[in-house]
Amino acid sequence: MTTDTRAAMHGPSQEQPTVRDRLRSFEPEHFLRAQKLLASGTRPELDRPISTGADLPLRGDFILDPQPPRPPVVEGLEIEQAFEGHVVAVDREGELFVARLVDASSDAPDEEADFSFREVVPDDRHLVVPGALFTWTIGLEWRSRQSRRVSEIRFRRLPPFTAEAISQAEQEAVELSKLLEAQDAAEEKNAAGGG
Amino acid sequence: MKIAPRKPDLNVEDLAIVFVGDFNPKIFQPMWFASQGLLREAEAENAKVEIIHQDIASFSTDWVLIQVTRDRFSAMTKADAYQSHLSDLVRGALQKLSHTPVRQMGMNMGLRVRFHSEEDWHTFGHFLVPKSPWKGVLNKPGMKGLQIQQPRSDEQAGYVLVSIEPDARLNGQAVIRVNDHYEMPTSEVSQSAAQFVSIIEKSFEASMDRARAIAEGIVGNFLRVRTVDNGDVK
Numbered sequence: 001m002t003t004d005t006r007a008a009m010h011g012p013s014q015e016q017p018t019v020r021d022r023l024r025s026f027e028p029e030h031f032l033r034a035q036k037l038l039a040s041g042t043r044p045e046l047d048r049p050i051s052t053g054a055d056l057p058l059r060g061d062f063i064l065d066p067q068p069p070r071p072p073v074v075e076g077l078e079i080e081q082a083f084e085g086h087v088v089a090v091d092r093e094g095e096l097f098v099a100r101l102v103d104a105s106s107d108a109p110d111e112e113a114d115f116s117f118r119e120v121v122p123d124d125r126h127l128v129v130p131g132a133l134f135t136w137t138i139g140l141e142w143r144s145r146q147s148r149r150v151s152e153i154r155f156r157r158l159p160p161f162t163a164e165a166i167s168q169a170e171q172e173a174v175e176l177s178k179l180l181e182a183q184d185a186a187e188e189k190n191a192a193g194g195g
Numbered sequence: 196m197k198i199a200p201r202k203p204d205l206n207v208e209d210l211a212i213v214f215v216g217d218f219n220p221k222i223f224q225p226m227w228f229a230s231q232g233l234l235r236e237a238e239a240e241n242a243k244v245e246i247i248h249q250d251i252a253s254f255s256t257d258w259v260l261i262q263v264t265r266d267r268f269s270a271m272t273k274a275d276a277y278q279s280h281l282s283d284l285v286r287g288a289l290q291k292l293s294h295t296p297v298r299q300m301g302m303n304m305g306l307r308v309r310f311h312s313e314e315d316w317h318t319f320g321h322f323l324v325p326k327s328p329w330k331g332v333l334n335k336p337g338m339k340g341l342q343i344q345q346p347r348s349d350e351q352a353g354y355v356l357v358s359i360e361p362d363a364r365l366n367g368q369a370v371i372r373v374n375d376h377y378e379m380p381t382s383e384v385s386q387s388a389a390q391f392v393s394i395i396e397k398s399f400e401a402s403m404d405r406a407r408a409i410a411e412g413i414v415g416n417f418l419r420v421r422t423v424d425n426g427d428v429k
Contacts, residue, residue, distance in 0.1 A: 073243075073257045076206070077274035084279075123235035137276040154280060157233055159287035164393055 076142040077150070081105050083136040085153075088112065090128055097128050101136065120153055127155040196425040198322075200315040205414055208305035208370055210278055210403065211271035212285045212395065216297035216387070220252040220263040223288075228261075233287040259284065275403070282399045289388050289395075297387040299353075302375040302399055304406035308414060309368050316367045317425075322417050323359060326426030336426065351394070352378040357409055371413065373406035 085099040095117040102110050117125055127134075133156040141150040161169075224247050229239035238256040245253035252263045259281065260271045270288075272281050289295070310316040320338035329336040340360040347353050353376045362368040377394060379387040 072255045072260050072271075072273050074277075075273050077276045078206075079276055082276060121235065121237070123237050135276065135279060139276065141274075152276075154277075156279060157283045157287060159283065159290045159392070162290070162389065162392060162396070164389070165396065 073143055074141055075145075077137065078140040078142075079105055079137055080140070081138045085134045085136055087128060087130050087132045087134070090130060099134070104135075115153070120155070124153075124155040127157070132156070133158065196318075196321065196423050196427060197421060198318045198423055199421075200318055200418060201311040202418055203311065203315065203319075203414060204309040205410055206307050206309070207275040207407075208307040209271055209273050209303075210275060210281055210305075211269055211301070211303045212281060212399075213270075213301040213303060214268040214289070214297045214391065215266060215299040216268070216295060216384075218263050218265060218268050218295060219249075220265060221247060221249050222292070223247075223252040223261060223263040223268075225254050225256070228284070228288065231287060231291050233284050278400070278403055282395055286392050286395050289392050293388045293392075294385075295388050296384045297391055298379050298381075298384055300377040300379075300391050300394070302377075302395070302402040303372065304403055305370055305372045306407070306410040307362075307368060307370055308410070313367050316361070316369065318423055319369060319417055320361065321423040321425045322420060323413075325424035327424050330426050347377075349398075352380065355405075355409075357413075359413070371410045373409050375402040375406070 082104040083101040084104050085101045087097050087099050089098040091097065097115050097117070098112060099115060100110055100112050117128065120128060124134075134153055135156070136151070136153050138151045139149075140147045225234065225239035225242035225244065228234040229236045234242075234256065242254045242256045245255075247254070250265060252261070254261055258272050258274065258277045260269075262269045262271075270281060270285050272278075289297070308319070310319065317337075323341050324338040326336050338361070340358065342356060342358045344354050344356045347355065356374040356376060358372040358374070360370055360372075362370060377391070379390065383390065
């Protein structure tokens with residue numbers, strides 16, 4: 001339905017695309033219903049101009065039937081070694097950073113390693129700051145039924161802490177502080193008593 | 196029937212986080228994710244866009260498939276190497292759209308079981324679904340799917356649903372799916388996005404570990420049995 005009375009009375013102008021034009025613009029394999037609708041013969045609502053309300057009469061039967069979506073390109077990644085790292089220090093001039101690595105694929109002890117910025121994709125380089133987290137995965141990646149060995153460093157894009165998480169952390173800090181103060185007081189008391 | 200199956204290979208097939216609520220699909224374009232710092236710019240530029248429309252958005256990058264309709268949001272990856280990145284992306288998106296009403300959430304993992312022989316594959320079906328109850332009722336009954344549900348053990352509303360089905364295309368393989376499902380009480384739906392962000396933050400890793408443990412557990416139990424009921428019990 002449209003609020004434009006001229007369109008309802010006189011039909012669409014030459015310049016104005018109609019709902020029918022819009023349906024035709026969709027790729028047929030994505031919009032089976034749209035094609036069925038176009039093939040269904042004369043339907044006045046299809047010849048209304050596109051407007052803020054023109055789609056509304058179609059809403060009931062204009063249900064999209066997209067093809068099954070293509071999955072992500074990476075069909076699988078057989079992990080041979082996976083590390084979770086956090087950046088300890090950054091040397092921007094030297095284009096290096098130092099990171100502590102926790103081996104997520106075995107019980108091997110933590111390691112510290114130097115990385116060149118060149119090992120990080122340009123879109124992630126601004127994320128390389130002290131404390132930043134990343135994953136480093138070495139393994140066999142499957143794309144289009146073909147495998148290739150990969151070594152990928154991907155920086156975490158962590159959302160900012162929620163108000164709840166900050167509040168919880170503050171609460172824990174207060175409790176920890178009270179516990180430490182109580183321990184200090186007890187030790188001082190013991191030391192005074194012993195002296 | 197006596198059995199001696201060999202240990203099958205068990206690999207992650209896919210991981211997904213799904214929400215049911217009220218969404219505006221047109222928002223969920225690759226460049227929106229990039230502009231919010233949730234995807235790399237190059238990934239957004241090279242994303243394969245299936246469709247962006249007021250009723251549906253669907254695109255994939257190298258590692259993630261995003262699909263949004265007016266009542267459902269889904270983010271899926273095929274490799275568990277991206278587990279933490281999937282969580283970051285979904286939490287980030289939901290945090291940006293914190294007023295979106297979300298009623299349900301599923302943290303899902305699919306695991307593929309590759310048996311070493313077709314016989315082991317059939318045996319696994321007999322192990323899960325004994326065939327004697329079907330004797331005289333069906334000729335050659337075969338398990339096409341099984342669903343088992345348990346209530347949540349935490350304070351949240353919902354359940355854990357495990358589905359096991361043979362791969363219809365590949366004999367000798369089965370898929371175990373674990374759906375860690377959360378429900379939000381109607382009275383709390385207005386605050387639900389923030390609550391779900393918090394649940395993902397606290398529980399996603401544990402949920403994925405539990406899914407692996409469930410799959411390993413059922414396969415382990417299978418390897419421990421020495422007989423199964425294939426319907427030929429005299």
